[in-house]
Amino acid sequence: MNRTNIEEFEAAALPHLPDLFRTASRLTGDRGRAEDVVQEVYLQAWKSFHRFTLGTNCRAWLFKILMNTLHHDRRKWFSLRSTQLAENDFEQTLMYAPPVPEKLTDQEVLSALDRVPTEFRAVVLLADVEEFSYKEVAHLLEIPIGTVMSRLSRGRKLLRELLAGVARSYGIGGAPQEGKGA
Amino acid sequence: MKIVDFGQRNCEKVRRYLDSYISNELLVESNLEVLRHIEQCSACSQELETRVRIRTSVQVAARREEVPPGLEQKIRREIRERSPVRLWPSDFSLRWMSAVAALLLISTAIWIGLRSRRELSSKEQDAYIGRISSGLSNILQVGLRDHVHCAVFRKYPKDPPAFAEMAHALGPQYAGLVPLVKTKVPDEYRVILAHRCHVQGRSYVHLVLRSPSSLLSLIITKKNPGESIPAAQLTPVLEAAGVPVYRAAASQFQVAAFETPAYLAFVISDLPEERNLQLAAAIAPSVQGFLNQM
Numbered sequence: 001m002n003r004t005n006i007e008e009f010e011a012a013a014l015p016h017l018p019d020l021f022r023t024a025s026r027l028t029g030d031r032g033r034a035e036d037v038v039q040e041v042y043l044q045a046w047k048s049f050h051r052f053t054l055g056t057n058c059r060a061w062l063f064k065i066l067m068n069t070l071h072h073d074r075r076k077w078f079s080l081r082s083t084q085l086a087e088n089d090f091e092q093t094l095m096y097a098p099p100v101p102e103k104l105t106d107q108e109v110l111s112a113l114d115r116v117p118t119e120f121r122a123v124v125l126l127a128d129v130e131e132f133s134y135k136e137v138a139h140l141l142e143i144p145i146g147t148v149m150s151r152l153s154r155g156r157k158l159l160r161e162l163l164a165g166v167a168r169s170y171g172i173g174g175a176p177q178e179g180k181g182a
Numbered sequence: 183m184k185i186v187d188f189g190q191r192n193c194e195k196v197r198r199y200l201d202s203y204i205s206n207e208l209l210v211e212s213n214l215e216v217l218r219h220i221e222q223c224s225a226c227s228q229e230l231e232t233r234v235r236i237r238t239s240v241q242v243a244a245r246r247e248e249v250p251p252g253l254e255q256k257i258r259r260e261i262r263e264r265s266p267v268r269l270w271p272s273d274f275s276l277r278w279m280s281a282v283a284a285l286l287l288i289s290t291a292i293w294i295g296l297r298s299r300r301e302l303s304s305k306e307q308d309a310y311i312g313r314i315s316s317g318l319s320n321i322l323q324v325g326l327r328d329h330v331h332c333a334v335f336r337k338y339p340k341d342p343p344a345f346a347e348m349a350h351a352l353g354p355q356y357a358g359l360v361p362l363v364k365t366k367v368p369d370e371y372r373v374i375l376a377h378r379c380h381v382q383g384r385s386y387v388h389l390v391l392r393s394p395s396s397l398l399s400l401i402i403t404k405k406n407p408g409e410s411i412p413a414a415q416l417t418p419v420l421e422a423a424g425v426p427v428y429r430a431a432a433s434q435f436q437v438a439a440f441e442t443p444a445y446l447a448f449v450i451s452d453l454p455e456e457r458n459l460q461l462a463a464a465i466a467p468s469v470q471g472f473l474n475q476m
Binding site: 022026109127 | 201202205207232233235236237239240241242243244245246247248249250253254256257258260261262264395454
């Protein structure tokens with residue numbers, strides 16, 4: 001099979017552009033930078049398309065290239081694989097499950113998500129938004145499955161704490177203010 | 183938070199499982215254990231509901247982010263511009279390797295040429311055209327030659343020239359072809375070049391159209407005495423509003439052709455066969471009418 005065919009590549013790879021772009025955008029925090037990264041991902045993917053086995057998981061393959069591109073980004077936006085934060089930094093504060101507003105706007109949710117440290121945010125995005133399995137996330141980020149689980153758990157807890165901050169701004173446990181509902 | 187129903191120890195155990203339960207990563211037995219507990223423990227049930235709600239909110243909010251307009255086209259363009267494989271036959275495969283080996287030198291020249299198209303000499307282009315069009319009738323080579331010389335081996339400016347510039351390059355006689363053709367092709371096709379050109383002593387009127395995934399030429403040339411497509415013993419594959427359309431393939435290029443008493447016209451692209459024919463059929467009647475009125 002001729003795998004150097006542009007149309008074949010585009011048919012397999014381009015449907016995943018929205019998924020790759022939103023992940024890059026949330027991880028870099030910069031839509032312009034995400035555009036550059038995603039273009040780079042597609043060029044790299046095209047160059048190595050001859051090594052891709054058609055019929056296998058093209059989406060996971062593209063995400064792997066995305067994560068490598070982000071990880072090796074010369075600008076050192078962040079590190080996805082090693083965290084400077086102690087693994088249980090949040091443990092103490094998050095034992096208490098705080099109330100979260102029933103209705104949240106997309107902006108409130110995304111603002112909170114963007115404040116979650118990148119290594120935890122990456123796992124939340126890959127597992128919860130892109131719905132990769134733990135095993136796939138471990139492969140994408142080159143971390144053990146146990147680390148995926150702990151980062152996902154802590155990422156979700158931290159997100160919850162940040163969203164509870166929104167609740168506190170409404171008055172703890174209170175109804176959302178007028179105009180703040182989704 | 184009240185944790186009372188089955189004792190705090192049981193609730194704590196279930197809550198440790200909740201993240202994996204939500205991610206559908208638990209073994210069947212553990213899954214059942216969580217389910218049984220949730221059914222009977224309102225506090226843990228509420229806790230699960232909150233966690234699922236947050237996860238859903240993140241999914242919905244993140245998935246609403248839209249791809250910037252034009253990014254997909256930019257990617258398609260970059261892939262083409264940086265691709266060294268554009269001119270390989272579409273049915274290239276391992277079993278052709280031995281044949282290709284014999285052409286290694288010329289292919290290398292083409293590959294290098296595509297990376298810096300200006301460096302590919304006219305002679306090298308002719309060699310390439312000769313190689314790919316050997317099975318094509320002479321009359322269809324007339325169109326293919328111009329497409330490869332003029333449309334494929336060319337660097338295009340980022341923004342296509344304005345219509346006035348194209349009209350000037352075509353001359354008043356043929357300027358009307360640009361808006362005429364534009365109305366006959368899908369919106370995704372943009373006219374990126376329109377001019378008159380000369381290849382091997384023959385004059386052409388040439389429109390180049392680009393879609394996000396293909397490059398297409400409409401090529402028109404005056405017939406030489408005695409020249410006609412039926413005289414070349416070709417058979418039309420379809421009639422578009424009474425206009426016979428002929429087709430052939432050379433490497434990855436699809437050539438469709440039609441004629442008027444005075445002109446030969448070609449629609450050539452790297453599209454699939456059916457798609458190239460469809461576009462030729464859409465264009466042919468109007469272009470034939472245009473040329474007949476000249």
